[in-house]
Amino acid sequence: MLELLFLLPMIAGLAALFLPANFGRGLLIVAALFHFQLSIMAWMDKLPIYTADYFAKTPAGMLVLLVTSFIFLCISFYAVSYIRESKVENESVFVGCMLLFLGTMSMVTIADHPIVLWIAIEATTLVSAPLIFLHRSKEALEATWKYVLICSVGIALALLGCFFITLSVDIAEIDVPLTFSSLNLVAAQLDPLWLKVGFIFIIIGFGTKMGLAPMHTWLPDAHSEAPSPASALLSGALLNCAFLGVYRAHTLMHLAGLGDFSSNLLIGFGLLSMFVAGIFILRQADYKRMLAYSSIENMGIIAFGVGIGGFALYGAILHMIHHSLIKSSLFLSAGNILLGFQTKLVTELGCLVKYFPKTFFSFFAGFIGISGLPPFGIFISELFILIGAFQSGHPVFAMLFMFALLLVVAGAAQIVTDISFSENETSAIRGEESLLRTVPPYVLLLASIILCIWMPTEMYDTILNTIKTLGGTIHG
Amino acid sequence: MINLNDAVLVIILLTILLSLASNRLLSLVKNMAIQGFMVSLIPLLLERHSSIGSGGLIFFQVMILIKAVLIPGLLYVALKRISIKREIEPIVGYHASLFAGLVIILLSIFITDKLHLSVPDGNEMLLTTAITTMSAGFFLMMSRRKAITQVIGYLMLENGIYLVGTALTKHSHTIYVVEFGVLLDLLVGVMIMGIIMHNINHAYDDIDTDRLNRLKD
Numbered sequence: 106m107l108e109l110l111f112l113l114p115m116i117a118g119l120a121a122l123f124l125p126a127n128f129g130r131g132l133l134i135v136a137a138l139f140h141f142q143l144s145i146m147a148w149m150d151k152l153p154i155y156t157a158d159y160f161a162k163t164p165a166g167m168l169v170l171l172v173t174s175f176i177f178l179c180i181s182f183y184a185v186s187y188i189r190e191s192k193v194e195n196e197s198v199f200v201g202c203m204l205l206f207l208g209t210m211s212m213v214t215i216a217d218h219p220i221v222l223w224i225a226i227e228a229t230t231l232v233s234a235p236l237i238f239l240h241r242s243k244e245a246l247e248a249t250w251k252y253v254l255i256c257s258v259g260i261a262l263a264l265l266g267c268f269f270i271t272l273s274v275d276i277a278e279i280d281v282p283l284t285f286s287s288l289n290l291v292a293a294q295l296d297p298l299w300l301k302v303g304f305i306f307i308i309i310g311f312g313t314k315m316g317l318a319p320m321h322t323w324l325p326d327a328h329s330e331a332p333s334p335a336s337a338l339l340s341g342a343l344l345n346c347a348f349l350g351v352y353r354a355h356t357l358m359h360l361a362g363l364g365d366f367s368s369n370l371l372i373g374f375g376l377l378s379m380f381v382a383g384i385f386i387l388r389q390a391d392y393k394r395m396l397a398y399s400s401i402e403n404m405g406i407i408a409f410g411v412g413i414g415g416f417a418l419y420g421a422i423l424h425m426i427h428h429s430l431i432k433s434s435l436f437l438s439a440g441n442i443l444l445g446f447q448t449k450l451v452t453e454l455g456c457l458v459k460y461f462p463k464t465f466f467s468f469f470a471g472f473i474g475i476s477g478l479p480p481f482g483i484f485i486s487e488l489f490i491l492i493g494a495f496q497s498g499h500p501v502f503a504m505l506f507m508f509a510l511l512l513v514v515a516g517a518a519q520i521v522t523d524i525s526f527s528e529n530e531t532s533a534i535r536g537e538e539s540l541l542r543t544v545p546p547y548v549l550l551l552a553s554i555i556l557c558i559w560m561p562t563e564m565y566d567t568i569l570n571t572i573k574t575l576g577g578t579i580h581g
Numbered sequence: 582m583i584n585l586n587d588a589v590l591v592i593i594l595l596t597i598l599l600s601l602a603s604n605r606l607l608s609l610v611k612n613m614a615i616q617g618f619m620v621s622l623i624p625l626l627l628e629r630h631s632s633i634g635s636g637g638l639i640f641f642q643v644m645i646l647i648k649a650v651l652i653p654g655l656l657y658v659a660l661k662r663i664s665i666k667r668e669i670e671p672i673v674g675y676h677a678s679l680f681a682g683l684v685i686i687l688l689s690i691f692i693t694d695k696l697h698l699s700v701p702d703g704n705e706m707l708l709t710t711a712i713t714t715m716s717a718g719f720f721l722m723m724s725r726r727k728a729i730t731q732v733i734g735y736l737m738l739e740n741g742i743y744l745v746g747t748a749l750t751k752h753s754h755t756i757y758v759v760e761f762g763v764l765l766d767l768l769v770g771v772m773i774m775g776i777i778m779h780n781i782n783h784a785y786d787d788i789d790t791d792r793l794n795r796l797k798d
Contacts, residue, residue, distance in 0.1 A: 159759070224762040231769050238777070243784050247793040250777050254731060257770055258722070261738055264763070265715075268746045275751050326796045385798050394798075 107152040111212040118204030129200035130185045137181035144174040161217035164570040170214040172429045173342040179545040184334040186541035205232040213346040217284040219267040230256045236335040248330035255323040263310025269303030292360035307354045314347035316401045317374045318381035328397035333440020340400045341433030371412030378405030383512030391449045402513045403428045410490040417493025418577030420486045427482030434549035435471035455529025467546040472521045476514045482557045586626045590710045597717045601678040610656045617648030620740045640757040659775040663782045673724035689713040707748040715741030728788040
């Protein structure tokens with residue numbers, strides 16, 4: 106049954122909270138493997154749905170689910186090695202919350218009822234908060250407090266948005282079950298005014314969680330203070346889940362004939378996020394914060410692409426997949442650097458290429474990927490979005506888009522080259538590059554390259570199905 | 582029936598004004614307990630809900646338990662562990678806050694009037710109260726420095742959103758499993774906020790959020 110996708114990791118997570126720590130590590134990997142298998146089975150239509158009132162299989166959800174499950178599998182191997190090498194006091198809390206986090210994210214991907222979607226997204230905030238606070242420093246404390254409070258308030262507004270959408274159903278006096286899939290069918294009859302109001306609240310609410318500027322203030326703190334496996338999950342998987350919430354609402358708006366309204370909002374938030382990230386990334390002193398700002402930028406790119414629609418929509422979906430793979434790889438490499446040098450400040454680092462060659466290679470390759478250079482997938486997706494923007498008659502937006510990309514690449518390039526090649530006198534280097542920690546970043550990068558050259562037909566069809574409802578196309 | 586309904590709404594408005602004017606943290610928590618209880622009563626008092634089945638009755642009991650007992654209880658426990666009893670130096674003073682509360686009520690009446698919304702029962706007072714509760718929650722969050730007051734502001738915001746939901750949507754949409762999920766999220770949220778608050782107090786000997794200023798750009 107499809108519900109196993111979230112029930113299995115949740116039960117495993119609850120069990121891990123009470124089991125002895127050594128047992129938990131094994132459980133983490135076993136549960137990740139099982140979850141990956143279940144996701145594949147869900148793709149092959151082997152899992153029937155028992156509670157169709159609340160859950161459904163949608164193409165967009167399936168894409169996010171597969172990416173999440175794959176990333177989690179890679180991270181679980183990394184996490185086992187990470188726990189062993191960094192002193193984690195509450196190991197069972199870490200393992201338990203990681204699994205609960207996976208469970209709640211899977212619930213987001215298959216939720217079909219707006220309020221169930223809301224419950225799942227709020228639950229991701231709650232179970233990931235202990236992960237951010239894992240190292241118990243004052244900085245981590247501050248980051249966790251900001252994360253929980255800002256996200257909870259933001260997501261509360263999204264609940265209000267869901268109520269307004271319900272109101273638009275009531276005013277139109279239609280009797281349908283309250284699920285996105287059945288609302289999509291009657292979208293044209295819904296009350297447009299309250300649908301618009303609802304969308305504004307939803308984009309502010311879930312946009313907070315997605316890291317869209319100006320609601321992004323919690324993101325750099327939380328992503329930089331969390332332990333690296335958790336940062337990789339927050340950036341690579343959680344942001345997509347929040348995006349899915351916005352995407353569902355946008356689809357509903359589009360079908361209701363209000364696509365222009367929601368597209369313009371998405372384009373506006375997208376460009377603003379890109380510029381804010383571009384400005385803050387310049388001269389950033391902390392390399393994990395740099396990666397966090399890059400996530401804000403990439404979420405902006407996705408929102409922009411979805412807003413433009415058509416050709417760019419295909420690019421946006423591709424971008425979501427490749428960003429997840431590359432960014433989580435980068436955060437894992439950053440975790441290796443942090444374990445090796447024991448500092449997050451760029452000025453105290455240098456000569457990564459000499460001390461940790463394997464980590465250097467994955468970190469630098471990840472940087473090339475995230476900057477949008479071939480052979481990684483972001484090159485293709487950004488090209489699609491750009492072409493889409495020109496094609497649909499938005500040359501000004503396309504120019505702004507390119508300029509923001511340049512800003513971010515310039516800022517990131519300086520930091521990455523400083524870390525990699527500068528001749529700083531560095532101290533406190535310790536530890537070996539253990540195999541378990543160096544391989545997962547490579548696997549994630551490789552997945553991005555492979556998807557670039559050869560994409561399975563099922564996946565390609567699913568992407569086409571996803572964008573079909575929004576009028577997206579890849580044939581110009 | 583209608584009168585009782587209005588009486589409950591007036592009590593909710595009074596709790597809001599009291600929370601804005603009070604500087605003792607303990608009385609704030611007590612206020613929240615009363616408000617939570619009254620907010621949970623509203624759906625029961627609305628006439629269109631008179632045909633509540635046994636599942637519904639159990640759900641409303643659980644809701645009263647969570648909103649009026651468990652959540653204030655958690656806040657009370659958090660407060661007991663912290664040595665701070667009063668909110669000193671709020672960003673906006675108490676008299677000004679009280680005045681702001683009155684302005685918020687007036688604005689809410691104005692907004693409700695302007696919306697020209699056919700509220701399912703024509704119950705405009707409920708919508709006014711809902712908007713007031715939400716805005717007052719936001720105001721409380723922004724105008725106070727202590728972490729616990731901000732959590733209380735968040736709870737007030739949630740109460741307001743719940744009231745909007747009750748006022749605007751039809752009963753037929755209510756699925757108790759879903760509503761219970763929302764409540765559970767709220768409860769766990771307050772629990773986690775309580776734990777973080779305890780740690781903030783431990784690290785800084787205070788729960789002043791102004792001290793959380795290490796992470797900046």
